[in-house]
Structure formats: C-alpha cells, structure tokens
Amino acid sequence: MKNGYQFATLAVHAGEAPCRMTGALDTPIYQSTTFASANSDEMAAVYGEEKPGYMYTRYGNPTIHALEEKLAALEGGEAALAFSSGMAAISSAILGYVKGGDHVVAARSLYGAAYNFLNKKLPAMGASTTFVQSTRVEDFAQAIRPNTKLIYFETPSNPILEILDIAGLARLGRERGVPTMIDNTFASPALQQPLKLGVTVVVHSATKYLCGHGDAMAGAVIGPRDYIAHLSHDILRDFGGVISPFNAWLILRGTRTLHLRMPAHCANAQKIAEFLAKHPRVERVNYPGLPNHPGHDLAKKQMRAFGAMMSFEVKGGYEGGKKVMDRVQIFARAASLGDTRSLIVHSASTSHRAVPREQRLAIGITDGLVRLSVGVEAVEDLIADLEYALEA
Numbered sequence: 292m293k294n295g296y297q298f299a300t301l302a303v304h305a306g307e308a309p310c311r312m313t314g315a316l317d318t319p320i321y322q323s324t325t326f327a328s329a330n331s332d333e334m335a336a337v338y339g340e341e342k343p344g345y346m347y348t349r350y351g352n353p354t355i356h357a358l359e360e361k362l363a364a365l366e367g368g369e370a371a372l373a374f375s376s377g378m379a380a381i382s383s384a385i386l387g388y389v390k391g392g393d394h395v396v397a398a399r400s401l402y403g404a405a406y407n408f409l410n411k412k413l414p415a416m417g418a419s420t421t422f423v424q425s426t427r428v429e430d431f432a433q434a435i436r437p438n439t440k441l442i443y444f445e446t447p448s449n450p451i452l453e454i455l456d457i458a459g460l461a462r463l464g465r466e467r468g469v470p471t472m473i474d475n476t477f478a479s480p481a482l483q484q485p486l487k488l489g490v491t492v493v494v495h496s497a498t499k500y501l502c503g504h505g506d507a508m509a510g511a512v513i514g515p516r517d518y519i520a521h522l523s524h525d526i527l528r529d530f531g532g533v534i535s536p537f538n539a540w541l542i543l544r545g546t547r548t549l550h551l552r553m554p555a556h557c558a559n560a561q562k563i564a565e566f567l568a569k570h571p572r573v574e575r576v577n578y579p580g581l582p583n584h585p586g587h588d589l590a591k592k593q594m595r596a597f598g599a600m601m602s603f604e605v606k607g608g609y610e611g612g613k614k615v616m617d618r619v620q621i622f623a624r625a626a627s628l629g630d631t632r633s634l635i636v637h638s639a640s641t642s643h644r645a646v647p648r649e650q651r652l653a654i655g656i657t658d659g660l661v662r663l664s665v666g667v668e669a670v671e672d673l674i675a676d677l678e679y680a681l682e683a
C-alpha cells in the first residue's frame with residue numbers, strides 16, 4: 292500500500308491483497324506449520340534469508356505476515372511482530388532491550404502481569420526496575436541510571452486510567468539515549484499513535500480492541516525494523532510465543548473495523564462516565580474524558596477520543612463494589628477488555644486480590660473500585676443496568 296492513506300483506509304486494506312493464485316480477496320488462513328521449497332538451492336536461500344519465502348510458521352507465515360504489515364501501518368511504524376498473547380509480546384519486547392545487570396524505569400500503574408514481569412522476573416535474571424511514583428516526566432528523569440536500558444509505561448493505565456505525557460517521555464528517552472516503550476492496548480492506534488510522538492516501540496495485547504470481539508488471544512510489537520528483526524531472530528524463535536495463523540486471521544478481521552468500533556465505544560463511555568460522576572452512590576470516577584480528571588487536558592492533546600475504559604469507586608467499599616457486580620445484567624462479570632460486549636470487574640476481589648491491601652491502596656486500587664470496559668450496546672440500556680446495580 293502507498294503511504295499517506297488515512298487510518299480507515301489502512302485499517303481495511305493495509306497488509307492485505309488478493310491472492311495472486313486464486314484471487315481470493317480475503318487473506319487466506321495458511322494453516323500450515325511448514326512450507327516446501329522447489330529445490331535444495333531455493334530451500335538454502337530461504338533459510339539463509341537471501342530469498343523471501345516461508346519455511347516454518349514459528350519463523351514466519353503469510354497470514355501472520357499480513358497481520359504484522361497491517362499493525363505496522365496502523366501504528367505508523369517501520370515493522371511489526373505478532374505474538375501468541377499480549378504478555379508474550381511484552382516480555383519479549385522488554386527482553387529485546389534488557390539483560391542481566393540492566394535497569395528499567397517504569398510507570399507505577401501497569402497491567403498486573405507486566406508489573407510482575409518487571410518486578411519479579413527481571414530481578415530473577417539480575418536486572419532491576421524502578422517504578423516511578425508519579426506521572427511527572429521530571430520524576431522519570433530522576434530515576435534514570437547509567438545502566439537504564441528502557442523506559443516502560445502505559446497511558447491510559449490499567450485500571451486507574453492515569454494519563455502520562457507520551458511526547459514528554461519520548462523526548463526524555465531521546466535526550467538520555469534510552470529507548471521508550473508504551474503499552475497502547477487501552478487506546479489502540481485509532482485513538483493515539485505513540486510512534487508519531489517519538490516513542491521507540493509500541494506493544495499491544497491484540498486480544499483487546501485490535502481483535503474487538505473477545506475471541507482470540509494475540510500480542511504485537513511495533514517499532515524500528517532492526518529491533519523487530521532482532522526480536523524475530525533472537526527472541527521469538529527461541530522463546531516460541533508465536534501466534535496461530537487462525538488467531539492472526541481473526542485479529543486481521545477485527546482490525547478492519549477498529550476505526551468504526553472505537554468511536555462507538557468512546558461515545559458510550561463518555562455518557563456512562565457522566566452518569567456515574569453524578570450518581571450519589573459513586574465516590575469517584577476515573578475517566579480521562581471527565582474535565583476534573585487530572586490527565587484530561589493532556590489526554591485531549593494526545594488522544595483522538597478518551598477511550599472506553601474507566602473505573603469508579605462505589606460507596607460501601609469492598610462489599611459495595613461486589614454488590615454492584617452481582618446485580619448487573621448486561622455487563623458481563625468478566626476479565627479482559629475491548630470486546631463489543633460490556634464487561635465489569637471488581638479489582639480488589641479479583642484481578643488485584645493477590646496484591647497486599649496497603650500496596651493496592653497506594654496505587655489507587657481502592658476496596659470499592661470497579662472497572663468497566665464499555666461495549667457498543669445501546670448506551671441507555673447500559674446506564675439503566677448500572678442504575679439498577681447501584682440501587683443495591
């Protein structure tokens with residue numbers, strides 16, 4: 292595809308073309324583990340990467356390749372690599388920069404497994420992470436050491452929706468010679484394109500908005516071509532977190548409607564956040580689309596819309612949060628996010644139950660905190676569902 296097409300055109304077309312042999316318009320699912328060569332010379336050339344071609348799906352596959360091309364186009368990156376899950380992508384992407392003896396500067400509010408990887412797995416291999424206890428770029432600068440090899444963050448963050456300054460952190464990384472990596476799962480490239488703001492690498496749980504329908508696990512890393520080649524050759528091949536061709540096809544199909552789904556998700560979320568903010572049984576709403584959110588102005592600057600993830604504090608603490616969960620009828624009591632269906636999670640009793648209470652409170656995950664992934668149902672029905680649940 293030519294450069295310069297708009298996002299919607301790239302979402303539909305990038306990475307895909309009619310099959311040269313059959314004319315099949317939809318990218319076929321190359322459900323094959325291995326690929327045959329015409330003769331020994333060709334096989335040697337493909338193995339030696341002197342000739343383009345496929346040999347084994349862990350090393351590359353045409354359906355997976357189509358997805359990688361599309362994701363690179365949507366994020367505006369040089370290249371992309373798909374993985375079997377978001378965590379396979381995140382752990383591999385970090386290991387692409389960090390080895391024993393190195394140091395990472397990371398945001399405090401991160402997806403739980405990413406936090407664990409930085410907090411437990413890296414130290415086990417002799418590397419360390421400093422979690423910055425604020426959203427200020429100056430505090431990230433303070434945390435950089437001579438052996439810092441990566442700045443890692445999420446914005447909006449999971450589950451308290453902190454907003455960090457993408458361009459500011461990217462600038463800091465450039466000035467100090469440290470690559471920056473952002474988890475763009477909550478926003479998706481339809482709402483923010485961090486590479487265009489100077490970030491080095493974007494990672495995704497493609498299980499979420501990129502897929503959009505809650506039916507496939509996947510991850511992706513998008514960044515400079517030489518770094519992606521390093522991940523493909525030195526990490527994915529050895530750790531083996533390859534995506535299946537079928538899941539790659541499902542994510543490809545999902546991304547074609549990303550630009551249509553996201554505005555619908557966001558419009559519903561804004562109305563729900565405004566409803567919750569006025570509700571007498573709600574203590575606080577974390578949604579960057581509300582003018583009193585501390586990151587509202589920054590989000591307005593760096594995002595096309597405010598996303599469809601939010602969390603809110605129900606009066607009545609731990610039991611109050613659980614009661615709301617028990618009464619909803621449309622919202623599914625389910626983990627994950629980015630599905631067309633609306634989902635609800637009470638963080639303290641589920642996703643963060645293993646985190647000691649004091650530590651949980653310190654990062655803003657209070658006893659009554661409920662996280663919503665707002666779907667694309669009729670917003671009136673979603674509001675009525677929450678209104679009924681909050682009467683409890």
Ligand SMILES: Cc1ncc(COP(=O)(O)O)c(C=O)c1O
Pocket residue numbers: 376377378379402404405445449474476477495496497498508509510627628
């Ligand atoms: C922000 C974020 N990043 C990464 C992940 C991990 O993705 P996966 O579950 O696809 O491994 C999640 C999963 O919930 C997430 O919410």
